[in-house]
Amino acid sequence: MRPEDRRLEPRKQPRQIRAELTRERILTAAAHVFAEFGYAAGTTNRIAERARVSIGSLYQYFPNKDAVLAELLTRHLAPQRVVPGPEDRTRPLVDVVRDIVLAALEHHRDDPRLLRLMIEEGPRSRALVEQIGELRVARVGALHELLASHPEVIVEDVETAAAIIDAGVELIVHQLAAAPAPLAAERLERELVAMLMRYLTGTGLTADGPPHPAAQAH
The missing domain is CATH 1.10.357 (Tetracycline Repressor; domain 2)
Structure with a gap:
């Protein structure tokens, strides 16, 4: 895998319902944040705040906002x-x-x-x-x-x-x-x-x- 591709890969795939719900909450929050603020200002801090999770919890699932947006794009195309x-x-x-x-x-x-x-x-x-x-x-x-x-x-x-x-x-x-x-x-x-x-x-x-x-x- 190319380094730039690895950067877009989610870090953690949920194995429990609670973890899946957390991941979904992060993605839902990210969709709202990106739509409201745009990509440049749609920071991971804003996404975590909107999702009501710690920034550390967000990084357990996604290494950066590029990976979050890539996941949203994948779901849109699916x-x-x-x-x-x-x-x-x-x-x-x-x-x-x-x-x-x-x-x-x-x-x-x-x-x-x-x-x-x-x-x-x-x-x-x-x-x-x-x-x-x-x-x-x-x-x-x-x-x-x-x-x-x-x-x-x-x-x-x-x-x-x-x-x-x-x-x-x-x-x-x-x-x-x-x-x-x-x-x-x-x-x-x-x-x-x-x-x-x-x-x-x-x-x-x-x-x-x-x-x-x-x-x-x-």
Whole structure:
């Protein structure tokens, strides 16, 4: 393990319920502290004070605030988004697309300031970077299979389309849902689903089903 990766490793994995509760309290407190004060001012002393534990107790679990933020980032990335399965090939495409968009929105439901801090400033170990890459490959592969076999899809380069949709949904939702003045989730869902449906099917379907007026004009 590289020295910089070791710095991000938690020191102690709880073996008892009380220890696990303490660790969870530290992480919950850290999320609030980072969101309120930012990363630079989100010190371990402030985290310990908010968690109502001694600074020594905090250091039993995490060697520094980098390791705390890395753990928060790992937990944020763990659920990931919906991965299309074989059963989705017979479902209406708009329903599958909506599920992907809704899952991404749910995944970004945390405090926007904390989310932005975790993704833009969060330290990443090699193991975490590899985990992110593996999850992305799995999602893109499953989406590729879906697009290649779904009867409503007309886009020709489904391999590239799968990569674009996976990255595009993540970037768009992150930029707009985690912005200082985020868009309403319902509006973002409706327009993002409509955009993806036009790209994949060329029909101009909106999230609610009927053709978009602009599409009918053509």
